[in-house]
Amino acid sequence: MGRRTRLLPLILFGLLLISLACAPKSEERRRGYALEFYRKGLKEYRKGDYGDAKKAFENALNYLEHLSPEQIKKAKYLLVKSAFKDKDYIDAAVYAEDFLSNYPGSPEAEEVFYILVESLVKVAPDPYRDQSYTIKAIQKAKEFLSRYPESRFRTKVEEVLEEANRKLAYHEYYIAEFYEEYGYPYNAALRYREVLINFPTYFSEERLAYKYIKNLIMTPEQAKREKEKILELIKEARESLEEVKNPEEVKAIRNRIRFLKGEIERWNEIEKRAREETKKALKSYKEVYGENYYYRKLLKLIEKWKS
Known part of the structure; x- marks a missing residue:
């Protein structure tokens, strides 16, 4: 036993010498x-x-x-x-951001920043899908133009910015169309309004305004459907209230009923605002575009919903 105890330090020392000898070779x-x-x-x-x-x-x-x-x-x-x-644009964007964080004031930073902007737009998917990369590309392009106003890449970055804005514009437009097609005119109206405000140059402005007003006109119908569904839920909640004994459950159901009543009030307010906005928007449309084809269609639509 004593011999083994004496051997152990010698073995460990030998291993240490071997590792020290190998370390320089490894490095x-x-x-x-x-x-x-x-x-x-x-x-x-x-x-x-x-x-x-x-x-x-x-x-x-x-x-x-x-x-x-x-x-x-x-x-x-x-x-x-x-x-x-x-053309590995995801890695290009990742490596560009890493370079810029480590060498922001270097002579190469301007070119790397341009590559970052271009890569983000290339990575961004078609307008039908999520546009997070497009939004980031727009932010970075604006930052680039502010930081390097006399850059040799200025024209290219402006073109990239234009491409990104167009992609984002169509993304918003397609969402508006989706809501319109599936019977959510209030949601569609909000989206068309955003497109009108932020991206009017990419579409026919008078047609955009027409689609915005058209969906405003139809919003009360959506409000009616939503309120009917909510009233049914309130009815079910009240019926379940009669069967519940636990005070906590009673409290939860009453809170639910209170919330649902608030939703009815919200839709009443949405309907009221939509009617008011329809009148103002229709008047403005006539002043700007005259009594054109779209204006006449809007008048017919109003008459249809009145009847």
């Missing part, structure tokens, strides 16, 4: 990998093999502690450009 190996991948990245980028260049720079940055500050900066800059040129 030297990592330094070699860093430089190897960095040089390969430069080589592939010059050849125009941007996918391979991107992969090499990513690998080099896994060993960035063995690269000089200038090499790290150059690797990150060319990584942005490689991803962008390889």
